[in-house]
Amino acid sequence: MSVAPETSLYPALRVAVIGAGYWGPNLARNFAMSSDWELVAICDMDLERAGALARKTGEPAVVSSVEDLLRDHDIDAVAIATPARTHHGIAMAAIAAGKHVLVEKPLADNSVHGTQMVEAARAAGTILMADHTYCYTPAVLKIRELLQSGELGEILYIDSVRINLGLVQPDVDVFWDLAPHDLSILDFVLPGGLQPLSVTAQGADPLNAGKACIGYLNMPLANGALAHINVNWLSPTKIRQMVIGGSRKTLVWDDLNPQQRLSIFDRGVNLDRQAMIRADAEDRKGATISYRLGDTWSPALSEFEPLGLMVAEFASSIRSDNPAPTDGLSALRVLKVLEEASASLATGSLPQTHKPDSSLETAS
DSSP states (O other): OOOOOOOOOSEEEEEEEEEESSSHHHHHEEEEEEEEHHEEEEEEEEEHHHHHHHHHTOOOOOEEEEEHHHHOOSEEEEEEOOOHHHHHHHHHHHHTTOOOOEEEEOOOSHHHHHHHHHHHHHTTTTTEEOOOGGSSSSHHHHHHHHHHHHHTEEEEEEEEEEEEEOOSSSSSOHHHHHHHHHHHHHHHTTTTTTOOSEEEEEEEOOOOOOOSSSEEEEEOOOOOEEEEEEEEEEEEEEEEEEEESSSOEEEEEETTTTTTTTTEEEEEEEOOOHHHHEEEEEEGSSSSSEEEEEEHHHHHOOOOOHHHHHHHHHHHHEEEEEETTTBBHHHHHHHHHHHHHHHHHHTTTTOOOOOOOGTTTTTO
C-alpha cells in the first residue's frame, strides 16, 4: 500500500456519506477532495445539519433517509458514519442494492451482525471496508513494513497505552470506545492479523457510571508473546504510545511526538543464538540471557492525511475487486475481541478462549 497519487486515471466513483454528525464531515471532506470520488449526496435525518455539511463540500444533494438515497441517487458506494447500532441495517440495505460500503468503527454492534455484513458483501460481490483510520497513518504503515520485513525479529510482547481525560460515553464502556484503535492497529501490523489465544479484561468504575472507565486487556499471542492494552478515560495526561518488543529490536511509537513518532532500539535482552532457533518456547527457559546496548534510530515518515489515503484505498479495492487493507474480516476480528473482553468483564475477568471463524477466511 502506497500514498495515493493526486490525480486518477479512472472515472470518478460516486459516493454518498450517511451521517453528518461527528465523523461524517471528515469523510465528506476527503471524498470531496479526492480525484477518485464524486461526492453525490449527504444523508442525515437532520436536514439542516446535512445541508450545512453539503455547503462546505461542493453542494452535493441532501437526503433525509437511506431509502430515498438508494432509490433516487445513482451511486457506487456509501460511507456510513452513524452510531454502531445502526451500521448493520444501513449496510445490509446498501449491499442489497449492490453498493460498496465503508463503515466507521466498530463494524457493528455485535459479531452476529458483523458476520452477516461480511457474508452479504461476499455473496453480492461488493467491497466492505472498515474506516480504521489509524491504519493509514504514516507511522502505522511504517510499523507494518518493519514487522513484515522481520526487522524486529520474533515478537515477544506488545504494550499499548491510550489514556486521556475523556468524556464518559453514554452507550459504550472505555474498551469499546478506545480499544478498537489499538486492536485494529495490531490486526493491521501483525502478520496474519490479530489472533489471540485468549482475551482477559479487567475494568474499574470509580465514577459509578455503570460501565468500565479504566481498563486493561491482556491477549496471549502465538509463540509465548503477550499483548497488553491500557485504556482510561480518567487520566489527566494524554498518552498515545505503543511498544513492540522483538527478539532483535524494540519499536516505540509515540503518536503525540511529531518530531520523533517512531524510535527503533537495538537494545534489550538477547537469547543465546542456539536457543533462538528453537520453536518450542519451553526450551528457552534454560537459555543463557545476555543484554545488548546498540544504536537507536528514527525512520523518516511521509506526511499525508490518513483519511485521504483511506478513501483512495477504498476506490482501489472497488476497481481491482480486491479486499481492502482494512476489510470486513479484519473489522470482524476486532469486533470479536471486543465481545470477548466484555464477556471476560461479565465473568469476573476470566479468560475468554478466542475462536476465529474459519468459515469466513475467504470473505472480502
